Amino acid sequence: xxxxxxxxxxxxxxxxxxxxxxxxxxxxxxxxxxxxxxxxxxxxxxxxxxxxxxxxxxxxxxxxxxxxxxxxxxxxxxxxxxxxxxxxxxxxxxxxxxxxxxxxxxxxxxxxxxxxxxxxxxxxxxxxxxxxxxxxxxxxxxxxxxxxxxxxxxxxxxxxxxxxxxxxxxxxxxxxxxxxxxxxxxxxxxxxxxxxxxxxxxxxxxxxxxxxxxxxxxxxxxxxxxxxxxxxxxxxxxxxxxxxxxxxxxx
Amino acid sequence: xxxxxxxxxxxxxxxxxxxxxxxxxxxxxxxxxxxxxxxxxxxxxxxxxxxxxxxxxxxxxxxxxxxxxxxxxxxxxxxxxxxxxxxxxxxxxxxxxxxxxxxxxxxxxxxxxxxxxxxxxxxxxxxxxxxxxxxxxxxxxxxxxxxxxxxxxxxxxxxxxxxxxxxxxxxxxxxxxxxxxxxxxxxxxxxxxxxxxxxxxxxxxxxxxxxxxxxxxxxxxxxxxxxxxxxxxxxxxxxxxxxxxxxxxxxxxxxxxxxxxxxxxxxxxxxxxxxxxxxxxxxxxxxx
Numbered sequence: 001x002x003x004x005x006x007x008x009x010x011x012x013x014x015x016x017x018x019x020x021x022x023x024x025x026x027x028x029x030x031x032x033x034x035x036x037x038x039x040x041x042x043x044x045x046x047x048x049x050x051x052x053x054x055x056x057x058x059x060x061x062x063x064x065x066x067x068x069x070x071x072x073x074x075x076x077x078x079x080x081x082x083x084x085x086x087x088x089x090x091x092x093x094x095x096x097x098x099x100x101x102x103x104x105x106x107x108x109x110x111x112x113x114x115x116x117x118x119x120x121x122x123x124x125x126x127x128x129x130x131x132x133x134x135x136x137x138x139x140x141x142x143x144x145x146x147x148x149x150x151x152x153x154x155x156x157x158x159x160x161x162x163x164x165x166x167x168x169x170x171x172x173x174x175x176x177x178x179x180x181x182x183x184x185x186x187x188x189x190x191x192x193x194x195x196x197x198x199x200x201x202x203x204x205x206x207x208x209x210x211x212x213x214x215x216x217x218x219x220x221x222x223x224x225x226x227x228x229x230x231x232x233x234x235x236x237x238x239x240x241x242x243x244x245x246x247x248x249x250x251x
Numbered sequence: 252x253x254x255x256x257x258x259x260x261x262x263x264x265x266x267x268x269x270x271x272x273x274x275x276x277x278x279x280x281x282x283x284x285x286x287x288x289x290x291x292x293x294x295x296x297x298x299x300x301x302x303x304x305x306x307x308x309x310x311x312x313x314x315x316x317x318x319x320x321x322x323x324x325x326x327x328x329x330x331x332x333x334x335x336x337x338x339x340x341x342x343x344x345x346x347x348x349x350x351x352x353x354x355x356x357x358x359x360x361x362x363x364x365x366x367x368x369x370x371x372x373x374x375x376x377x378x379x380x381x382x383x384x385x386x387x388x389x390x391x392x393x394x395x396x397x398x399x400x401x402x403x404x405x406x407x408x409x410x411x412x413x414x415x416x417x418x419x420x421x422x423x424x425x426x427x428x429x430x431x432x433x434x435x436x437x438x439x440x441x442x443x444x445x446x447x448x449x450x451x452x453x454x455x456x457x458x459x460x461x462x463x464x465x466x467x468x469x470x471x472x473x474x475x476x477x478x479x480x481x482x483x484x485x486x487x488x489x490x491x492x493x494x495x496x497x498x499x500x501x502x503x504x505x506x507x508x509x510x511x512x513x514x515x516x517x518x519x520x521x522x523x524x525x526x527x528x529x530x531x532x533x534x535x536x537x538x539x
Contacts, residue, residue: 053433085435095426098449107444108434157430164434 004029004168004198005050010064012042012049014057019045021222023064027215029167029198032190034209034230037219038250043202046219047170050200051087052080068168085112088166092173094153096145096160101128101137104145104156108164123163130196131159132189151182158189162197169193171201175208187212206246210234218242281519288516291315291509300513306480306490308499308507315510317495317517323483324492324521327397327472328465331404335465336458338405339412343454346413347420348442359417366410374474377403382475389486395477397489403471408461415460419453420446452532459529466521469493492518 005027012020020042027033035043045054052073054060066073073083085108096104105124114120124141128134133155137148145156154174161169171190175183190199191212203209209216210230217227218239226233226242237243244250292300295315303316342362346355378395381402386394423446431441447454469491477488478498490498496511496518503511 051433053429056429056432081435081437083435084433089433091426091429091433093426095424095430097427097430097445107431108436111431111434111436111440111444160430160434 002029003027004069005200006065006067006070008065008067010049010062010066012045012054012063013059013061015059019222020049023224025217025224025227027198027200030194030196031214032194032199032201032212033215033217034213035200035202035217035219036204036206036209036245037225038245039204041219042222043217043219044172047172047200047202048089050168051084051089051170053084053089055080085164086166087168087170088161088164090154090157090161090169090171090174093177094150094157096148096153096156098144098146100142101145101148101156102141104160105163108160112164127159127163128156130162130193131155132185132192133159149182151178151185154178154182154186155189158186158193162193166197168198168200171199173202173204176204183208206234218245220245284512284516284519287509287512289513291506291513292516294506295510295513300510301517304482306495308503308510313507315506317492317510317514319480319482320490320492320495320514321517323397323476323489324466324518326483327400327404327476327489327491328462330397330401331408331465332458332462334401334405335408335412335461339409339457339461340416340454342409343413343416343420343457344442344447347417348438348446362410362413365406366414370407370468370471371474373403373407374471377471377475385486391486393477393488395475395488396486397476397483398485400472400476400489400491403475404465404468407468407471408465411464412457412461415457416450416454419450419457422453423449456529456532459525459532463522463525463529466518466525467493469497473497492521 003026005025007023007025010020010023011018023046035047037043048054049062049066050068050073054062062074068083068087071078097107099107102124105127106120109120109123114123125134125138128137133152136152137156145153148156154177158169158174175186178186187208190201193199194214201209201213213230215228216230216233218225218233218237218241220241226237226239228238233242234246237246295303300315300317301321302318303314304318305314305316306319307314342358346358350358377399381399382394382396384394385391385396385399427445427449428441431445432438436444472491473494476491476494478490478494479488480490480495481487483489492514496515499507500511
Protein backbone atom coordinates (compact mmCIF):
# COMPACT_ATOMS: atom_id res chain seq x y z
CA UNK A 1 0.00 0.00 0.00
CA UNK A 2 1.38 3.37 -0.96
CA UNK A 3 1.31 6.43 1.24
CA UNK A 4 -0.94 9.24 0.07
CA UNK A 5 -0.07 11.76 2.76
CA UNK A 6 3.45 12.04 4.13
CA UNK A 7 4.51 14.58 6.71
CA UNK A 8 8.05 15.24 7.79
CA UNK A 9 9.29 17.36 10.66
CA UNK A 10 6.25 19.53 10.57
CA UNK A 11 5.88 22.25 13.21
CA UNK A 12 3.00 24.68 13.64
CA UNK A 13 2.78 27.88 15.63
CA UNK A 14 -0.21 29.98 16.62
CA UNK A 15 1.65 33.25 17.04
CA UNK A 16 4.22 32.46 19.75
CA UNK A 17 2.61 29.24 20.86
CA UNK A 18 3.93 26.07 19.27
CA UNK A 19 0.96 23.77 18.79
CA UNK A 20 2.65 20.97 16.83
CA UNK A 21 6.22 19.73 17.28
CA UNK A 22 8.17 17.82 14.65
CA UNK A 23 5.35 15.67 13.37
CA UNK A 24 6.46 12.90 11.03
CA UNK A 25 3.84 10.50 9.76
CA UNK A 26 2.98 8.46 6.68
CA UNK A 27 -0.65 7.76 5.93
CA UNK A 28 -1.44 4.84 3.59
CA UNK A 29 -4.21 5.26 1.06
CA UNK A 30 -7.61 3.56 1.24
CA UNK A 31 -7.40 2.94 4.95
CA UNK A 32 -8.68 4.58 8.08
CA UNK A 33 -6.22 6.43 10.24
CA UNK A 34 -7.39 7.63 13.64
CA UNK A 35 -5.86 10.53 15.58
CA UNK A 36 -6.44 10.21 19.30
CA UNK A 37 -5.30 12.19 22.31
CA UNK A 38 -6.63 14.48 25.05
CA UNK A 39 -8.24 17.85 24.27
CA UNK A 40 -5.73 20.42 23.12
CA UNK A 41 -3.13 17.85 22.08
CA UNK A 42 -3.03 19.20 18.53
CA UNK A 43 -4.82 16.36 16.72
CA UNK A 44 -7.50 18.62 15.22
CA UNK A 45 -4.96 21.29 14.37
CA UNK A 46 -2.88 18.69 12.56
CA UNK A 47 -5.92 17.41 10.68
CA UNK A 48 -6.81 20.94 9.53
CA UNK A 49 -3.31 21.54 8.28
CA UNK A 50 -3.72 18.64 5.84
CA UNK A 51 -6.24 20.58 3.72
CA UNK A 52 -4.89 23.98 4.73
CA UNK A 53 -7.98 25.03 6.65
CA UNK A 54 -5.54 26.51 9.16
CA UNK A 55 -4.79 29.18 6.56
CA UNK A 56 -8.02 30.83 7.68
CA UNK A 57 -6.67 31.46 11.17
CA UNK A 58 -4.49 34.51 11.49
CA UNK A 59 -0.96 34.12 12.79
CA UNK A 60 -0.47 30.46 11.89
CA UNK A 61 3.02 29.53 10.79
CA UNK A 62 3.99 26.11 9.50
CA UNK A 63 7.43 24.63 8.83
CA UNK A 64 8.47 21.24 7.51
CA UNK A 65 7.01 19.13 4.75
CA UNK A 66 3.38 18.19 4.31
CA UNK A 67 3.11 16.16 1.15
CA UNK A 68 0.04 14.94 -0.64
CA UNK A 69 0.84 12.49 -3.45
CA UNK A 70 4.45 13.52 -3.14
CA UNK A 71 3.85 17.26 -3.57
CA UNK A 72 4.29 19.77 -0.78
CA UNK A 73 0.85 21.29 -0.24
CA UNK A 74 2.32 24.48 1.22
CA UNK A 75 4.27 25.15 -1.95
CA UNK A 76 3.25 28.55 -3.43
CA UNK A 77 2.37 26.88 -6.73
CA UNK A 78 -0.37 24.79 -5.11
CA UNK A 79 -3.96 25.79 -5.87
CA UNK A 80 -5.50 25.59 -2.44
CA UNK A 81 -9.05 25.28 -3.80
CA UNK A 82 -8.03 22.33 -5.92
CA UNK A 83 -6.26 20.82 -2.90
CA UNK A 84 -9.38 21.13 -0.79
CA UNK A 85 -11.43 19.53 -3.54
CA UNK A 86 -9.14 16.50 -3.40
CA UNK A 87 -8.94 16.45 0.38
CA UNK A 88 -12.47 16.83 1.68
CA UNK A 89 -13.53 17.52 5.22
CA UNK A 90 -16.37 16.64 7.58
CA UNK A 91 -16.71 18.82 10.64
CA UNK A 92 -17.42 18.15 14.28
CA UNK A 93 -20.81 19.82 14.26
CA UNK A 94 -23.05 18.89 11.33
CA UNK A 95 -23.06 22.02 9.16
CA UNK A 96 -25.32 21.59 6.15
CA UNK A 97 -26.02 24.83 4.32
CA UNK A 98 -29.43 26.38 4.99
CA UNK A 99 -30.72 25.21 1.60
CA UNK A 100 -32.37 22.14 0.15
CA UNK A 101 -30.79 18.71 0.47
CA UNK A 102 -30.28 18.65 -3.29
CA UNK A 103 -28.58 22.05 -3.34
CA UNK A 104 -26.34 21.05 -0.46
CA UNK A 105 -24.98 18.08 -2.37
CA UNK A 106 -24.88 19.91 -5.71
CA UNK A 107 -23.03 22.88 -4.20
CA UNK A 108 -19.56 21.43 -4.64
CA UNK A 109 -19.99 20.10 -8.19
CA UNK A 110 -21.64 23.37 -9.25
CA UNK A 111 -18.74 25.32 -7.77
CA UNK A 112 -16.41 23.23 -9.86
CA UNK A 113 -18.30 24.02 -13.02
CA UNK A 114 -20.84 21.23 -13.49
CA UNK A 115 -24.06 22.80 -14.79
CA UNK A 116 -25.71 19.91 -16.59
CA UNK A 117 -28.89 18.99 -14.73
CA UNK A 118 -28.80 15.29 -15.54
CA UNK A 119 -25.17 15.06 -14.50
CA UNK A 120 -25.91 16.88 -11.23
CA UNK A 121 -28.89 14.61 -10.54
CA UNK A 122 -26.64 11.63 -11.01
CA UNK A 123 -23.93 12.99 -8.71
CA UNK A 124 -26.47 13.90 -6.02
CA UNK A 125 -28.04 10.46 -6.09
CA UNK A 126 -24.72 8.63 -6.08
CA UNK A 127 -23.28 10.77 -3.27
CA UNK A 128 -26.36 10.28 -1.11
CA UNK A 129 -26.22 6.54 -1.76
CA UNK A 130 -22.53 6.44 -0.90
CA UNK A 131 -23.28 8.26 2.33
CA UNK A 132 -26.03 5.73 3.12
CA UNK A 133 -28.79 8.30 3.35
CA UNK A 134 -30.45 8.08 -0.07
CA UNK A 135 -33.33 5.92 1.13
CA UNK A 136 -34.15 8.33 3.92
CA UNK A 137 -34.19 11.51 1.85
CA UNK A 138 -34.92 10.55 -1.77
CA UNK A 139 -38.52 11.78 -1.51
CA UNK A 140 -37.64 15.14 -0.02
CA UNK A 141 -34.59 16.33 -1.87
CA UNK A 142 -36.15 19.79 -2.24
CA UNK A 143 -36.71 20.16 1.50
CA UNK A 144 -34.37 22.21 3.67
CA UNK A 145 -31.50 20.13 5.00
CA UNK A 146 -31.78 21.82 8.39
CA UNK A 147 -35.03 19.92 8.96
CA UNK A 148 -33.17 16.61 9.26
CA UNK A 149 -31.93 15.01 12.48
CA UNK A 150 -28.35 15.59 13.60
CA UNK A 151 -27.21 12.17 12.42
CA UNK A 152 -28.88 12.61 9.06
CA UNK A 153 -27.37 16.09 8.73
CA UNK A 154 -23.93 14.65 9.32
CA UNK A 155 -24.45 12.05 6.60
CA UNK A 156 -25.66 14.86 4.31
CA UNK A 157 -22.37 16.61 5.06
CA UNK A 158 -20.47 13.43 4.20
CA UNK A 159 -22.44 13.12 0.97
CA UNK A 160 -21.70 16.78 0.20
CA UNK A 161 -18.00 16.13 0.71
CA UNK A 162 -18.12 13.01 -1.48
CA UNK A 163 -19.90 14.87 -4.28
CA UNK A 164 -16.69 16.59 -5.39
CA UNK A 165 -14.99 13.19 -5.63
CA UNK A 166 -12.18 13.70 -3.17
CA UNK A 167 -9.36 11.23 -2.65
CA UNK A 168 -8.98 11.85 1.07
CA UNK A 169 -11.68 12.54 3.62
CA UNK A 170 -10.71 14.32 6.82
CA UNK A 171 -13.20 13.82 9.64
CA UNK A 172 -12.93 16.02 12.71
CA UNK A 173 -14.74 14.21 15.53
CA UNK A 174 -17.69 13.61 13.21
CA UNK A 175 -19.78 11.77 15.79
CA UNK A 176 -19.11 13.79 18.93
CA UNK A 177 -22.40 15.67 18.58
CA UNK A 178 -24.45 12.58 17.73
CA UNK A 179 -26.42 9.93 19.60
CA UNK A 180 -25.16 6.30 19.74
CA UNK A 181 -27.36 5.01 16.91
CA UNK A 182 -26.34 7.81 14.54
CA UNK A 183 -22.76 7.28 15.64
CA UNK A 184 -22.78 3.62 14.71
CA UNK A 185 -24.30 4.45 11.33
CA UNK A 186 -21.50 6.90 10.62
CA UNK A 187 -18.93 4.34 11.77
CA UNK A 188 -20.33 1.66 9.48
CA UNK A 189 -20.37 4.15 6.65
CA UNK A 190 -16.78 5.14 7.31
CA UNK A 191 -15.61 1.53 7.14
CA UNK A 192 -17.45 1.11 3.85
CA UNK A 193 -15.95 4.33 2.46
CA UNK A 194 -12.37 3.21 2.92
CA UNK A 195 -12.74 0.95 -0.11
CA UNK A 196 -12.73 4.11 -2.21
CA UNK A 197 -11.28 6.83 -0.02
CA UNK A 198 -8.46 7.46 2.38
CA UNK A 199 -10.00 8.44 5.69
CA UNK A 200 -8.32 10.32 8.47
CA UNK A 201 -10.48 10.70 11.53
CA UNK A 202 -9.93 12.65 14.72
CA UNK A 203 -11.75 11.11 17.63
CA UNK A 204 -11.86 11.58 21.37
CA UNK A 205 -13.46 8.18 21.62
CA UNK A 206 -10.85 5.42 21.88
CA UNK A 207 -13.38 2.63 21.35
CA UNK A 208 -14.29 4.29 18.08
CA UNK A 209 -10.65 4.25 17.00
CA UNK A 210 -10.40 0.57 17.89
CA UNK A 211 -13.65 -0.28 16.11
CA UNK A 212 -12.96 1.36 12.79
CA UNK A 213 -9.34 2.37 12.24
CA UNK A 214 -6.41 0.53 10.69
CA UNK A 215 -3.72 2.83 12.06
CA UNK A 216 -3.84 4.99 15.13
CA UNK A 217 -1.73 8.01 15.99
CA UNK A 218 -1.56 9.18 19.58
CA UNK A 219 -0.94 12.90 20.09
CA UNK A 220 0.05 14.55 23.34
CA UNK A 221 0.97 18.19 23.93
CA UNK A 222 1.65 18.82 20.27
CA UNK A 223 3.80 15.74 19.79
CA UNK A 224 3.06 12.58 17.89
CA UNK A 225 3.88 10.12 20.65
CA UNK A 226 3.15 6.86 18.94
CA UNK A 227 1.84 5.76 15.57
CA UNK A 228 1.16 2.31 14.25
CA UNK A 229 -1.26 -0.50 13.58
CA UNK A 230 -4.38 0.09 15.70
CA UNK A 231 -4.46 -3.36 17.26
CA UNK A 232 -0.78 -3.27 18.14
CA UNK A 233 -0.98 0.22 19.56
CA UNK A 234 -3.88 -0.61 21.83
CA UNK A 235 -2.65 -4.07 22.89
CA UNK A 236 1.06 -3.46 23.24
CA UNK A 237 1.81 0.28 23.30
CA UNK A 238 5.52 1.02 23.13
CA UNK A 239 5.42 4.33 24.93
CA UNK A 240 4.49 4.63 28.60
CA UNK A 241 2.44 7.79 27.86
CA UNK A 242 0.35 5.93 25.29
CA UNK A 243 -0.28 3.14 27.76
CA UNK A 244 -1.30 5.62 30.47
CA UNK A 245 -3.71 7.32 28.10
CA UNK A 246 -5.38 4.25 26.63
CA UNK A 247 -5.79 2.66 30.04
CA UNK A 248 -7.54 5.80 31.20
CA UNK A 249 -4.96 7.13 33.63
CA UNK A 250 -5.36 10.63 32.22
CA UNK A 251 -7.21 12.48 29.51
CA UNK B 252 -43.45 42.34 52.39
CA UNK B 253 -46.68 44.15 51.62
CA UNK B 254 -44.81 47.38 50.86
CA UNK B 255 -42.64 45.53 48.43
CA UNK B 256 -45.66 44.29 46.56
CA UNK B 257 -47.22 47.74 46.36
CA UNK B 258 -43.90 49.08 45.07
CA UNK B 259 -43.79 46.34 42.43
CA UNK B 260 -47.29 47.21 41.28
CA UNK B 261 -46.55 50.91 41.13
CA UNK B 262 -43.41 50.36 39.06
CA UNK B 263 -45.36 48.03 36.84
CA UNK B 264 -47.97 50.73 36.33
CA UNK B 265 -45.36 53.37 35.52
CA UNK B 266 -43.80 51.16 32.85
CA UNK B 267 -47.20 50.42 31.41
CA UNK B 268 -48.01 54.13 31.15
CA UNK B 269 -44.65 54.85 29.51
CA UNK B 270 -45.28 52.09 27.02
CA UNK B 271 -48.74 53.39 26.29
CA UNK B 272 -47.38 56.85 25.52
CA UNK B 273 -45.66 55.50 22.41
CA UNK B 274 -48.61 53.45 21.30
CA UNK B 275 -50.86 56.41 22.07
CA UNK B 276 -48.81 58.69 19.83
CA UNK B 277 -49.04 56.26 16.93
CA UNK B 278 -52.77 55.86 17.41
CA UNK B 279 -53.29 59.59 17.74
CA UNK B 280 -51.39 60.31 14.54
CA UNK B 281 -53.22 57.57 12.66
CA UNK B 282 -56.65 58.69 13.78
CA UNK B 283 -55.86 62.34 13.21
CA UNK B 284 -54.44 61.75 9.73
CA UNK B 285 -57.48 59.78 8.67
CA UNK B 286 -59.84 62.33 10.17
CA UNK B 287 -58.01 65.26 8.61
CA UNK B 288 -57.20 63.60 5.31
CA UNK B 289 -60.51 62.07 4.30
CA UNK B 290 -62.71 65.23 3.91
CA UNK B 291 -60.65 66.69 1.08
CA UNK B 292 -60.55 63.36 -0.73
CA UNK B 293 -64.34 63.21 -0.40
CA UNK B 294 -64.72 66.66 -1.83
CA UNK B 295 -62.21 66.26 -4.66
CA UNK B 296 -63.06 62.62 -5.32
CA UNK B 297 -60.66 59.72 -4.74
CA UNK B 298 -59.92 59.17 -8.41
CA UNK B 299 -59.25 62.80 -9.44
CA UNK B 300 -57.18 63.23 -6.28
CA UNK B 301 -54.94 60.19 -6.69
CA UNK B 302 -54.73 60.16 -10.48
CA UNK B 303 -55.14 63.83 -11.42
CA UNK B 304 -52.09 65.07 -13.23
CA UNK B 305 -52.25 68.72 -12.26
CA UNK B 306 -51.77 70.32 -8.91
CA UNK B 307 -52.76 73.97 -9.01
CA UNK B 308 -53.80 74.64 -5.48
CA UNK B 309 -53.55 78.41 -5.61
CA UNK B 310 -55.07 79.20 -9.00
CA UNK B 311 -58.54 80.73 -9.33
CA UNK B 312 -59.88 77.38 -10.49
CA UNK B 313 -57.77 75.07 -8.32
CA UNK B 314 -57.09 71.46 -9.16
CA UNK B 315 -55.77 68.94 -6.71
CA UNK B 316 -54.29 65.97 -8.56
CA UNK B 317 -51.38 64.38 -6.72
CA UNK B 318 -50.28 61.83 -9.30
CA UNK B 319 -47.11 63.89 -9.99
CA UNK B 320 -46.17 63.68 -6.31
CA UNK B 321 -46.95 59.98 -6.02
CA UNK B 322 -44.98 59.11 -9.12
CA UNK B 323 -42.11 61.38 -8.12
CA UNK B 324 -41.91 59.71 -4.73
CA UNK B 325 -42.01 56.26 -6.30
CA UNK B 326 -39.50 57.09 -9.06
CA UNK B 327 -37.23 58.94 -6.66
CA UNK B 328 -37.23 56.07 -4.18
CA UNK B 329 -36.77 53.46 -6.90
CA UNK B 330 -33.90 55.45 -8.40
CA UNK B 331 -32.25 55.82 -5.01
CA UNK B 332 -32.55 52.07 -4.52
CA UNK B 333 -31.12 51.29 -7.95
CA UNK B 334 -28.07 53.36 -7.09
CA UNK B 335 -27.89 52.74 -3.36
CA UNK B 336 -28.63 49.02 -3.02
CA UNK B 337 -25.72 47.67 -5.10
CA UNK B 338 -23.27 50.07 -3.48
CA UNK B 339 -24.59 49.46 0.02
CA UNK B 340 -24.89 45.70 -0.38
CA UNK B 341 -21.42 45.23 -1.84
CA UNK B 342 -19.94 47.53 0.79
CA UNK B 343 -21.59 45.39 3.44
CA UNK B 344 -20.19 42.18 1.94
CA UNK B 345 -16.76 43.74 1.78
CA UNK B 346 -16.85 45.06 5.33
CA UNK B 347 -18.36 41.94 6.84
CA UNK B 348 -16.28 39.33 5.05
CA UNK B 349 -13.22 40.72 3.34
CA UNK B 350 -12.03 43.89 5.00
CA UNK B 351 -9.16 43.79 7.48
CA UNK B 352 -10.26 44.67 11.01
CA UNK B 353 -8.86 48.19 10.90
CA UNK B 354 -10.54 49.01 7.60
CA UNK B 355 -13.79 47.62 8.92
CA UNK B 356 -13.56 49.82 12.01
CA UNK B 357 -12.66 52.94 10.04
CA UNK B 358 -15.28 52.51 7.33
CA UNK B 359 -17.84 51.46 9.93
CA UNK B 360 -17.25 54.71 11.80
CA UNK B 361 -17.60 56.68 8.56
CA UNK B 362 -20.89 54.96 7.80
CA UNK B 363 -22.21 55.77 11.27
CA UNK B 364 -21.20 59.38 10.75
CA UNK B 365 -23.00 59.42 7.42
CA UNK B 366 -26.13 58.24 9.22
CA UNK B 367 -25.79 61.05 11.75
CA UNK B 368 -25.53 63.93 9.29
CA UNK B 369 -28.71 66.02 9.41
CA UNK B 370 -30.73 65.91 6.21
CA UNK B 371 -30.53 69.67 5.77
CA UNK B 372 -26.77 69.28 5.39
CA UNK B 373 -27.26 66.69 2.67
CA UNK B 374 -29.60 69.14 1.01
CA UNK B 375 -27.11 71.98 1.33
CA UNK B 376 -24.24 70.01 -0.17
CA UNK B 377 -26.54 68.74 -2.88
CA UNK B 378 -27.62 72.29 -3.65
CA UNK B 379 -24.10 73.67 -3.79
CA UNK B 380 -22.33 70.79 -5.54
CA UNK B 381 -24.75 68.42 -7.17
CA UNK B 382 -27.26 70.84 -8.69
CA UNK B 383 -24.68 73.04 -10.48
CA UNK B 384 -22.79 69.90 -11.51
CA UNK B 385 -25.85 68.37 -13.13
CA UNK B 386 -26.67 71.68 -14.80
CA UNK B 387 -23.22 71.86 -16.40
CA UNK B 388 -22.91 68.18 -17.21
CA UNK B 389 -26.24 67.91 -19.01
CA UNK B 390 -26.44 71.53 -20.21
CA UNK B 391 -29.70 72.25 -18.46
CA UNK B 392 -31.27 75.54 -17.53
CA UNK B 393 -31.54 74.36 -13.95
CA UNK B 394 -29.83 71.40 -12.29
CA UNK B 395 -32.45 71.05 -9.56
CA UNK B 396 -34.13 67.87 -10.70
CA UNK B 397 -35.33 64.38 -9.93
CA UNK B 398 -31.83 63.13 -10.76
CA UNK B 399 -30.28 65.35 -8.08
CA UNK B 400 -32.83 64.11 -5.56
CA UNK B 401 -32.16 60.50 -6.50
CA UNK B 402 -28.44 60.90 -5.97
CA UNK B 403 -28.90 62.61 -2.60
CA UNK B 404 -31.39 59.95 -1.51
CA UNK B 405 -29.07 57.17 -2.65
CA UNK B 406 -26.34 58.51 -0.38
CA UNK B 407 -28.79 58.97 2.47
CA UNK B 408 -30.03 55.37 2.36
CA UNK B 409 -26.53 53.89 2.33
CA UNK B 410 -26.06 53.79 6.12
CA UNK B 411 -29.28 51.87 6.79
CA UNK B 412 -28.57 49.40 4.00
CA UNK B 413 -24.94 48.89 4.96
CA UNK B 414 -25.47 48.57 8.71
CA UNK B 415 -28.42 46.21 8.61
CA UNK B 416 -26.80 44.08 5.89
CA UNK B 417 -23.58 43.84 7.87
CA UNK B 418 -25.49 42.69 10.93
CA UNK B 419 -27.17 39.99 8.84
CA UNK B 420 -23.92 38.89 7.19
CA UNK B 421 -21.97 38.86 10.44
CA UNK B 422 -24.62 36.56 11.91
CA UNK B 423 -24.03 33.84 9.30
CA UNK B 424 -22.39 30.95 11.17
CA UNK B 425 -18.73 30.48 10.25
CA UNK B 426 -19.35 26.74 9.92
CA UNK B 427 -21.24 27.35 6.67
CA UNK B 428 -18.31 29.24 5.23
CA UNK B 429 -15.80 26.62 6.41
CA UNK B 430 -17.88 23.89 4.81
CA UNK B 431 -17.89 25.76 1.51
CA UNK B 432 -14.16 26.48 1.60
CA UNK B 433 -13.43 22.86 2.48
CA UNK B 434 -15.25 21.84 -0.70
CA UNK B 435 -12.76 23.84 -2.69
CA UNK B 436 -14.87 26.96 -3.24
CA UNK B 437 -12.95 30.24 -3.26
CA UNK B 438 -13.69 32.83 -0.57
CA UNK B 439 -15.63 35.04 -3.01
CA UNK B 440 -17.72 32.09 -4.21
CA UNK B 441 -18.34 31.22 -0.59
CA UNK B 442 -19.53 34.70 0.35
CA UNK B 443 -21.90 35.04 -2.57
CA UNK B 444 -23.22 31.49 -2.75
CA UNK B 445 -23.41 30.65 0.94
CA UNK B 446 -23.15 33.69 3.19
CA UNK B 447 -25.37 36.05 1.20
CA UNK B 448 -28.18 33.50 0.65
CA UNK B 449 -28.02 32.63 4.35
CA UNK B 450 -28.41 36.33 5.19
CA UNK B 451 -30.96 37.12 2.50
CA UNK B 452 -33.92 37.97 4.73
CA UNK B 453 -31.78 40.39 6.74
CA UNK B 454 -30.48 41.99 3.56
CA UNK B 455 -34.02 42.29 2.22
CA UNK B 456 -35.00 43.97 5.47
CA UNK B 457 -32.11 46.39 4.97
CA UNK B 458 -33.42 47.31 1.53
CA UNK B 459 -36.95 47.84 2.80
CA UNK B 460 -35.63 50.00 5.61
CA UNK B 461 -33.79 52.05 2.99
CA UNK B 462 -36.99 52.43 0.97
CA UNK B 463 -38.77 53.70 4.07
CA UNK B 464 -36.01 56.20 4.70
CA UNK B 465 -36.03 57.43 1.10
CA UNK B 466 -39.77 57.83 0.73
CA UNK B 467 -40.08 59.69 4.01
CA UNK B 468 -37.26 62.17 3.40
CA UNK B 469 -38.39 65.77 2.91
CA UNK B 470 -35.80 68.40 3.67
CA UNK B 471 -32.91 67.24 1.52
CA UNK B 472 -35.02 66.48 -1.55
CA UNK B 473 -36.86 69.77 -1.27
CA UNK B 474 -33.56 71.60 -1.54
CA UNK B 475 -32.32 69.82 -4.66
CA UNK B 476 -35.42 68.80 -6.61
CA UNK B 477 -36.66 72.21 -7.72
CA UNK B 478 -39.97 71.71 -5.97
CA UNK B 479 -42.29 72.21 -8.95
CA UNK B 480 -45.35 70.00 -9.36
CA UNK B 481 -44.37 68.53 -12.72
CA UNK B 482 -44.94 64.98 -13.84
CA UNK B 483 -41.61 63.31 -13.08
CA UNK B 484 -38.76 63.20 -15.56
CA UNK B 485 -35.13 62.65 -14.73
CA UNK B 486 -34.17 66.25 -15.54
CA UNK B 487 -37.46 67.91 -14.54
CA UNK B 488 -37.94 69.94 -11.44
CA UNK B 489 -40.20 67.79 -9.33
CA UNK B 490 -42.05 67.70 -6.06
CA UNK B 491 -42.34 64.70 -3.73
CA UNK B 492 -45.23 63.71 -1.47
CA UNK B 493 -43.25 64.89 1.51
CA UNK B 494 -42.21 68.19 0.00
CA UNK B 495 -45.70 68.86 -1.32
CA UNK B 496 -46.94 68.91 2.26
CA UNK B 497 -43.98 70.82 3.63
CA UNK B 498 -43.78 73.55 1.02
CA UNK B 499 -47.42 74.73 1.08
CA UNK B 500 -48.43 74.11 4.66
CA UNK B 501 -47.37 77.49 5.98
CA UNK B 502 -49.64 79.54 3.72
CA UNK B 503 -52.42 77.08 2.99
CA UNK B 504 -56.07 77.41 3.89
CA UNK B 505 -59.42 75.81 3.26
CA UNK B 506 -59.58 72.92 0.83
CA UNK B 507 -55.93 73.39 -0.07
CA UNK B 508 -54.93 72.80 3.54
CA UNK B 509 -57.21 69.77 3.80
CA UNK B 510 -55.73 68.39 0.60
CA UNK B 511 -52.28 68.65 2.14
CA UNK B 512 -53.49 66.47 4.99
CA UNK B 513 -54.77 64.02 2.41
CA UNK B 514 -51.30 63.91 0.83
CA UNK B 515 -49.86 63.20 4.25
CA UNK B 516 -52.35 60.38 4.61
CA UNK B 517 -51.25 58.87 1.30
CA UNK B 518 -47.63 59.10 2.41
CA UNK B 519 -48.55 57.52 5.72
CA UNK B 520 -50.23 54.61 3.92
CA UNK B 521 -47.09 54.09 1.86
CA UNK B 522 -45.00 53.94 5.03
CA UNK B 523 -47.46 51.52 6.63
CA UNK B 524 -47.20 49.29 3.59
CA UNK B 525 -43.42 49.33 3.77
CA UNK B 526 -43.48 48.56 7.49
CA UNK B 527 -45.83 45.70 6.84
CA UNK B 528 -43.43 44.24 4.30
CA UNK B 529 -40.55 44.72 6.73
CA UNK B 530 -42.41 42.88 9.48
CA UNK B 531 -43.19 40.03 7.12
CA UNK B 532 -39.54 39.74 6.15
CA UNK B 533 -38.33 39.76 9.75
CA UNK B 534 -40.96 37.24 10.74
CA UNK B 535 -39.89 35.01 7.86
CA UNK B 536 -36.36 35.26 9.17
CA UNK B 537 -37.34 33.95 12.58
CA UNK B 538 -39.24 31.02 11.12
CA UNK B 539 -36.51 29.97 8.69
